[in-house]
Amino acid sequence: MGNTLQKPNESLEKKEGEEEEEGNGSSFTCEIFIEPVAANKKFKNKNLCTHPFCQECIAKYIQVKVQDDNTAKIECPGLYCKHNLDTFSCKPIIPASLF
Numbered sequence: 001m002g003n004t005l006q007k008p009n010e011s012l013e014k015k016e017g018e019e020e021e022e023g024n025g026s027s028f029t030c031e032i033f034i035e036p037v038a039a040n041k042k043f044k045n046k047n048l049c050t051h052p053f054c055q056e057c058i059a060k061y062i063q064v065k066v067q068d069d070n071t072a073k074i075e076c077p078g079l080y081c082k083h084n085l086d087t088f089s090c091k092p093i094i095p096a097s098l099f
Contacts, residue, residue, distance in 0.1 A: 028052045031077075043057075045076060
């Protein structure tokens, strides 16, 4: 039976490896989906913040916020992040009915 907890050093090594992998343009880990995603599917929130989310997860997040909270200003889902999502960065990934 294996232990599911990682040692702190293993976790840091993995993080560094993920950043390198992202730097190579192959993939990154979406912080919502918690799975590797192709780098070309990464949502880019202009230059406001750089939390790694895939376009599909951000699109679903925006849809829920608009429908449930009836709001146009949507904060980044990153933990403790107070930046709003850039409207023009969101436009290509959400349905026209939400925009």
